[in-house]
Amino acid sequence: MKIAFIGLGNMGGPMARNLVKAGHTLTVFDVVKANVDALVAVGATAAGSAKHAAAAAEVVITMLPSSPHVKSVYLGDEGVLAGAAAGTTLIDSSTIDPATAREVAAAASTRGFAMADAPVSGGTGGAEAGTLTFMVGAEPQLFERVKPLLGHMGKNIVHCGGAGTGQVAKICNNMLLGIAMVGVAEAMNLGVALGIDPKVLAGIINTSSGRCWSSDTYNPYPGVLPNAPASRGYTGGFGTDLMLKDLGLATDAAKQAKASVVMGATAQQLYQLLSSQGAGAQDFSAIINLLRKTP
Numbered sequence: 001m002k003i004a005f006i007g008l009g010n011m012g013g014p015m016a017r018n019l020v021k022a023g024h025t026l027t028v029f030d031v032v033k034a035n036v037d038a039l040v041a042v043g044a045t046a047a048g049s050a051k052h053a054a055a056a057a058e059v060v061i062t063m064l065p066s067s068p069h070v071k072s073v074y075l076g077d078e079g080v081l082a083g084a085a086a087g088t089t090l091i092d093s094s095t096i097d098p099a100t101a102r103e104v105a106a107a108a109s110t111r112g113f114a115m116a117d118a119p120v121s122g123g124t125g126g127a128e129a130g131t132l133t134f135m136v137g138a139e140p141q142l143f144e145r146v147k148p149l150l151g152h153m154g155k156n157i158v159h160c161g162g163a164g165t166g167q168v169a170k171i172c173n174n175m176l177l178g179i180a181m182v183g184v185a186e187a188m189n190l191g192v193a194l195g196i197d198p199k200v201l202a203g204i205i206n207t208s209s210g211r212c213w214s215s216d217t218y219n220p221y222p223g224v225l226p227n228a229p230a231s232r233g234y235t236g237g238f239g240t241d242l243m244l245k246d247l248g249l250a251t252d253a254a255k256q257a258k259a260s261v262v263m264g265a266t267a268q269q270l271y272q273l274l275s276s277q278g279a280g281a282q283d284f285s286a287i288i289n290l291l292r293k294t295p
Contacts, residue, residue, distance in 0.1 A: 001025070001149065004057035006050050006073055006080070007094070008035035011120065012063030014127040015093070015153045017042055019061075022152040029053040050076075051083030059089045059149060066245070067100040074104050081111055090115040091146055093134070095171070097249050098164040099256060101137065105163040114142045117163060118150060119170040123238055131155045135173075137166035168253075175250035177214065178243050178267040178284065184214040185288035188221040193293075198224050220285035229283035237283035244271040244280070 001024050005016040008030040016039055020026055026044040029052070030036050036046050047053035050073045054060050060080050064070050070092060074080045080090065090113050092101065101117040108115040116138035126132040132154035136143055143159045150157045160169045187210065191201040198221045206216040218237075219225045229237040247268035254261040270287060279286050 002056055002058045003027070003149075004029070004047070004050075004053035004060045004080075005039075005044075005063075006030070006053055006060065007063035007065075007069075008032070008039055009063065009065075010124050011093075011127045013038060014124065015061075015063060015120075015132070016044065018127075018130045018153050019149075020044055024152070027053045027057060049078040049083075050074075050080050051078045054080045054084040054088065057084065057088055059091065059146075060084060061091045062094060064092075064094040064096075066094070067096040070094050070096050070100060070104060075107060081108060081113065084113060086112055088113060089142070089146060091118050091150075092116070093118050093120055095119045095174075095246060095249070096167060097253055098167040098171070099253070101167045102164040105137075114139070114145075115163070116142055116146055117166040118146070119166050120154065121170065121173065122154070124236075126154070134158065135160050135166040135169040137162060137164050137168070139163075167249075171246055171250040171253060174243070174246040175261065175264040175267070178247050178271065179263045180212050180214040181218070181220060181285055182267050182270055182287055184212065185220045185285070185291055188219070188224075189288060189291040192221070214285070218285055220288040228285065230285050230288070234279075234282040234286040234289075237285070239280065240271055240275050240282050240284045240286060241280035243284035244268065244275050247271060 003024050004027050006029045020043050027047050028039045028044045029047040029050055040046050090108055105115040116136055118134045118136045120132040120134055122132040130153055133156040134150045134154045135158055137160050147157050160166050192198050202219050202224045218228050220230050222230045251265050251268055274287055
């Protein structure tokens with residue numbers, strides 16, 4: 001297929017490369033020239049704008065940092081809707097608020113374009129390996145149409161419902177992840193302060209009712225899991241500022257829905273504090289360093 005891919009950062013870049021490997025013809029655009037050059041080196045064609053990239057595409061895929069970026073790229077004078085041909089399918093894999101996802105999808109629909117929101121889970125490792133989970137908000141027929149294409153970048157393609165529900169699933173999942181990591185950090189810190197070996201405690205938690213992904217796969221205590229970011233100085237993985245962004249999306253959405261997210265809001269404040277201390281680029285499991293006597 002002829003695909004326009006816009007947004008070639010840590011996630012978008014490897015996702016686009018997997019589409020090239022699958023044999024698709026890609027036209028790419030990013031505001032960072034080096035990101036574009038890296039895709040051109042593996043067979044993609046560079047475009048000078050989102051409008052230009054979309055002009056010859058059957059499908060447009062975007063992976064952008066935030067809601068304002070998504071609005072600009074789709075709705076701006078040099079944006080996707082200004083350049084795409086009739087019948088082009090639009091897929092946004094950014095993580096943004098559900099209201100913006102629905103607003104942009106509605107704008108696309110009024111101009112005759114079908115649009116899916118398809119945020120991802122799996123991190124940069126999943127993007128490289130092509131094992132991402134896609135949470136897709138789209139009409140059933142559109143979902144069936146985009147599912148094979150998304151399968152070149154992920155292994156779990158889940159239909160969540162209509163427009164915006166992919167974003168709903170993503171922010172709810174990540175809010176829970178942030179809350180769970182804070183809980184595991186508190187438990188690990190308390191146990192070590194009371195004299196138990198952290199590996200012993202983690203082993204017990206991971207075979208008991210406290211078991212969760214933040215403990216058995218991504219434990220925040222250094223040395224417990226050799227491949228976790230905590231054991232390499234909290235480098236790599238999912239950044240604190242990214243978690244803070246997602247928690248902000250969740251709490252903002254909760255205000256609109258008049259839903260109570262007391263623990264989500266508390267987690268947001270804790271990650272805000274961690275970020276303000278200069279740890280925004282560290283993995284989000286570094287939240288334990290707010291608790292430990294010796295970070």
